[in-house]
Amino acid sequence: MLALITGGTNGIGYCMADELLKRGYDVFLVSRKEGKTQELIKRYPDRKVSFSSYDLIDEKECYRLLDDTENLNMDVFINNAGYGDIGKLTDTSLEKEVNMVKLNDIASLILVKTFLKRFIIKNSGRILMTCSAASFGPAPYMTVYYSTKSFCYWLAHGYYRELKDRKSKVTISALCPSPVKTDFEKEANCKFKIGTLEPEKVGKAAIKGLLKGKLEIVPGFKIKLAHLFSHLVPKKFISKVLNKSAEIG
Numbered sequence: 001m002l003a004l005i006t007g008g009t010n011g012i013g014y015c016m017a018d019e020l021l022k023r024g025y026d027v028f029l030v031s032r033k034e035g036k037t038q039e040l041i042k043r044y045p046d047r048k049v050s051f052s053s054y055d056l057i058d059e060k061e062c063y064r065l066l067d068d069t070e071n072l073n074m075d076v077f078i079n080n081a082g083y084g085d086i087g088k089l090t091d092t093s094l095e096k097e098v099n100m101v102k103l104n105d106i107a108s109l110i111l112v113k114t115f116l117k118r119f120i121i122k123n124s125g126r127i128l129m130t131c132s133a134a135s136f137g138p139a140p141y142m143t144v145y146y147s148t149k150s151f152c153y154w155l156a157h158g159y160y161r162e163l164k165d166r167k168s169k170v171t172i173s174a175l176c177p178s179p180v181k182t183d184f185e186k187e188a189n190c191k192f193k194i195g196t197l198e199p200e201k202v203g204k205a206a207i208k209g210l211l212k213g214k215l216e217i218v219p220g221f222k223i224k225l226a227h228l229f230s231h232l233v234p235k236k237f238i239s240k241v242l243n244k245s246a247e248i249g
């Protein structure tokens with residue numbers, strides 16, 4: 001059994017790779033740098049752990065990854081690489097935001113759609129998209145990041161229904177964690193003001209949900225409740241509450 005994980009060399013992706021290795025999968029990790037790949041190689045000497053470098057901000061790199069994996073019999077595809085940014089709209093870098101859209105959304109569309117088509121042909125395979133609790137509503141000062149995650153969330157929901165209509169055995173899941181203790185804060189230049197989850201806990205919940213074919217995976221009771229609540233109140237109220245979830249830092 002083989003799983004491809006983008007952003008599998010660090011943070012949540014690394015923990016999902018670890019969980020899959022525990023369950024007997026071989027893993028193919030994709031990111032720009034090798035990150036913690038060697039740790040997995042040492043911990044799982046009987047499994048195959050491979051790494052290849054691709055910068056998925058670049059569309060051409062996404063197509064190169066697709067070409068390179070065309071003849072591999074993949075069972076699981078995890079679309080996880082992504083980053084965020086915080087700041088006033090007058091201060092944040094437009095270039096960083098455009099690249100965020102390219103990685104979080106354009107690369108996600110190219111890769112997820114192509115793997116879905118591959119999996120539909122063989123009528124097997126599981127896909128997980130790392131969305132976020134940020135998919136549930138708008139937030140000031142992280143507006144672009146939240147918008148990119150909503151795109152992924154609705155993509156997963158729409159494709160889920162298409163798969164059901166086809167009576168396909170292929171599944172797609174949307175992982176929606178609240179803040180997680182990873183390098184995300186450093187990259188996004190933010191400090192979370194609400195409690196953070198351990199990436200190991202998120203990785204475990206993610207793989208459990210993925211292997212069950214669950215559409216939405218929302219780790220943690222508090223955020224499940226907040227998600228339910230978010231359906232009942234105006235979006236203007238949600239953006240006011242989310243204003244307090246992180247600060248520039």
Ligand SMILES: NC(=O)c1ccc[n+]([C@@H]2O[C@H](COP(=O)([O-])OP(=O)(O)OC[C@H]3O[C@@H](n4cnc5c(N)ncnc54)[C@H](OP(=O)(O)O)[C@@H]3O)[C@@H](O)[C@H]2O)c1
Pocket residue numbers: 006007008009010011012013030031032033034035054055056057080081082083084103130131132133176177178179180181182183184185187
């Ligand atoms: N941490 C949170 O609070 C949180 C909450 C909800 C959702 N998420 C989502 O979870 C996902 C993983 O984030 P994380 O928190 O685990 O952060 P992380 O520790 O910074 O991991 C990000 C991973 O993505 C890879 N990556 C970044 N840019 C890339 C690029 N251009 N091409 C290929 N790979 C790239 C990184 O490796 P390289 O730098 O070597 O490329 C790394 O392996 C993201 O989609 C994020 O939006 C995070």
